[in-house]
């Protein structure tokens with residue numbers, strides 16, 4: 235019989251594969267036993283491989299039509315890992331409307347490590363061609379951008395990339411594999427901020443990289459293991475749970491979004507709606523060739539008759555928050571929230587006017603969402619006609 239201090243450390247034998255558990259257990263073990271020296275092991279150390287993480291990585295690889303997936307502690311950690319496969323002196327072409335955090339990573343981090351970067355409007359194949367240099371290695375972009383929902387064709391970029399021996403890297407956060415499968419359209423690496431639609435409940439930070447080519451997979455795996463920005467077993471479990479409802483969440487979110495757009499288009503205060511998922515909207519024809527839908531983020535511009543700050547502050551059901559992709563509806567004012575790193579001139583150059591509002595639609599009853607809009611618009615209009623913010627607003631908008 236072993237003594238107490240030994241028993242404290244050695245519990246009853248672990249035999250967790252015989253439980254019949256319907257979901258993958260959360261394997262918190264950081265190290266795994268070698269049956270004997272020299273025996274082959276699937277797992278030896280949790281940073282290098284963990285069964286709970288492996289399960290969700292397999293799930294993601296299948297969903298994106300890839301061979302292997304790698305998950306990380308955040309979307310930025312995933313992007314860092316994907317871009318860390320390059321070396322000093324390599325040149326990347328990147329979309330000029332990509333996520334702000336990705337810009338920061340490229341220009342304030344990777345540039346210091348010798349990556350060269352050229353930002354172009356990836357909707358324009360000639361602009362891409364013109365940016366290609368001898369040392370160009372990849373084209374990185376988002377098929378639907380934030381906050382103006384500009385559409386870039388994955389197929390079109392992948393064709394150019396292949397002609398020049400470049401990798402195509404797609405941040406698929408906004409659409410998710412439920413709506414778009416970039417690997418099937420010729421992309422080489424797919425990236426996710428799984429914090430958004432994949433996890434879907436505003437309670438998990440996670441990221442993923444999915445690839446098809448085994449040699450590329452080895453390069454990403456090397457970085458995942460070497461840098462160590464892995465998703466925890468608990469995180470992997472939550473991500474796996476979120477993914478199970480991705481389809482029904484997005485179906486409802488898009489259904490709701492369509493009703494919200496119909497309502498917005500009846501209101502004279504709404505000047506323009508950006509959403510490439512509906513006929514007549516910019517990007518619709520391009521996107522429908524490749525995607526099953528445009529997701530559940532949209533933006534719109536308020537006319538100068540309504541103060542955008544008063545409107546956003548007046549919403550009761552929509553939560554004023556950045557991020558997107560979760561079950562609850564969120565609203566944000568890019569000029570004062572997500573895009574404050576840009577000066578007002580830079581904002582205007584990027585098409586972000588003071589009256590631009592971004593919505594991420596959730597799964598609530600849409601009649602409540604629309605009622606919330608109606609009351610906030612009426613309220614904001616009252617405030618504006620009273621003149622409290624009028625001067626500021628008219629100059630800002632014009």
Ligand SMILES: *Cc1c(COP(=O)(O)O)cnc(C)c1O
Pocket residue numbers: 308309310311333335336376405407408426427428429430439440441
């Ligand atoms: C949020 C987001 C990221 C960054 O992901 P985090 O999980 O916040 O690190 C990257 N790309 C896009 C398109 C995003 O929306």
